Amino acid sequence: MMSAMKKSLGAKTLVYPTPVFVVGTYDKEGKPNVLTASWGGICCSQPPCVAVSLRKATFTHGNILARKAFTISIPSEEHVRQADYFGLVSGRSVDKFAATKLTPVRSELVDAPYVKEFLLVVECKLAHVIELGLHTQFVGEVMDVKAEDSVMAKGGLLDITRVKPLVFAPDTQAYYGIGKFLGQAFSVGHGI
């Protein structure tokens, strides 16, 4: 049997790639805050929904429950230090926007701020709260996606190579960029 050839690493949170989501919220007094999270992803096409999981201890956890909304701002390669900082300190004690000289923009659609300088943002209305254990999963219904003109490709589609999003690698806990184009989906598999 060949099944014993792979090495067991144990029960851990290890898949590739995981995203780097900067989650924007307001607290009860209306102070904008951001937190970086890598446990999340798209979870439904209709209605369009994105999930992000947070520990109950985070400031953002309470903010989402209070405001029923959050945004996801996608950091680019040039923002790796700021994105990491957003995961190092708590909004309870620090104004992370002031510390990084980034600008909160009030969403016109949901009760949450996003990061003006980031190239791609997603505005979400809280749709489901799912207790999974250490983390609570917040499912947000996407109300709008907004992007800078500079990252649009032809045909009005968004070009990932212009956004230059971050990838987080669990286990080694490192950030990577997006690499080379490997093929068109729903296409390169034809002919097998």
Next chain:
Amino acid sequence: MMSAMKKSLGAKTLVYPTPVFVVGTYDKEGKPNVLTASWGGICCSQPPCVAVSLRKATFTHGNILARKAFTISIPSEEHVRQADYFGLVSGRSVDKFAATKLTPVRSELVDAPYVKEFLLVVECKLAHVIELGLHTQFVGEVMDVKAEDSVMAKGGLLDITRVKPLVFAPDTQAYYGIGKFLGQAFSVGHGI
């Protein structure tokens, strides 16, 4: 106000990066099947859980409900055509393992098969089923992660640059590789 500078793209499923998960299941008769999905991600650290969302119309949807288990095999760059193929055809009509000459391995921990030739696999026991709309979100508790020795870095950590996982870019529907190292998490943000 600067908030109007970003262009609205509408309510859509568009964040970066999204993963390329090859979801392995058995059907009622014990036939192994695989399906490619990009709506998913890690959703809890304790217990370690991974989420994957599937349309009810898929063969895999019924398989997971019947067997209460699934695996996620992570395709590498060299498997981009096979991974795409797994999303193009249905296991109802095709034996996808036979068609791609890849090998199903029966998990010893959960009632599902994984892809022997893929370098990283995650074995999951079904923990939650959450109806979100067009998609059902399956939350699997990770029972084990297995990897080939060839992708281990020093200290027993898994090296993403050896796994070479795929990234799926929604909107342009294209596959990309992992790019350059950008920094250590929980580290590069210090000093801001």
